[in-house]
Amino acid sequence: MKKVWSAVVVVIVLAAMVALMAGCGNSQAKLDVQQANEIMTRVDSLGTALSGKISQAFSSVTSPAAFQTAVQNVKTATAELTDTANKAKAEYEKAKSESGAGDYGKYADLQLKVIALEIQLSDQINKFLDQALAIVNDPAGSTAQLTAAQDAFMKEADQLNKELTAANDAATKFKTQKNL
Numbered sequence: 001m002k003k004v005w006s007a008v009v010v011v012i013v014l015a016a017m018v019a020l021m022a023g024c025g026n027s028q029a030k031l032d033v034q035q036a037n038e039i040m041t042r043v044d045s046l047g048t049a050l051s052g053k054i055s056q057a058f059s060s061v062t063s064p065a066a067f068q069t070a071v072q073n074v075k076t077a078t079a080e081l082t083d084t085a086n087k088a089k090a091e092y093e094k095a096k097s098e099s100g101a102g103d104y105g106k107y108a109d110l111q112l113k114v115i116a117l118e119i120q121l122s123d124q125i126n127k128f129l130d131q132a133l134a135i136v137n138d139p140a141g142s143t144a145q146l147t148a149a150q151d152a153f154m155k156e157a158d159q160l161n162k163e164l165t166a167a168n169d170a171a172t173k174f175k176t177q178k179n180l
């Protein structure tokens with residue numbers, strides 16, 4: 001009978017360890033998430049800097065040529081943001097695919113949603129810049145057309161920003177709750 005109880009205790013201890021590991025995630029998933037988080041810090045910095053670059057780029061535009069230069073400067077910044085976000089995406093995807101990733105895999109999935117929205121917003125900025133550049137370079141282009149394009153962009157960007165904020169808040173909350 002003593003042998004049966006020891007076997008039961010061993011099974012219970014092993015089951016508890018497996019459950020604990022499943023909840024916490026394996027160490028490789030943790031490392032992948034940590035590396036992705038470091039990259040995301042850079043993405044966040046680039047996103048913050050992008051606002052300033054947009055304002056700076058367009059503050060002194062006095063001609064179509066200057067506007068084109070400003071557009072190119074902003075597109076360079078959005079390309080850097082997208083490239084960096086894609087690097088973080090690759091790390092989160094690695095973490096998510098790790099066997100036994102547990103909470104780290106779930107967190108990675110939440111961060112992948114954040115990244116998708118950041119890339120979508122970056123794409124929307126570029127789309128607007130292309131429209132605006134076409135209007136500015138068109139001899140028949142008007143301020144009304146530019147304002148309409150800007151209004152449409154702002155409506156889309158505001159919606160994406162709300163979704164991005166909600167997704168980021170959800171990821172942050174999960175990370176805090178799970179102490180990742």
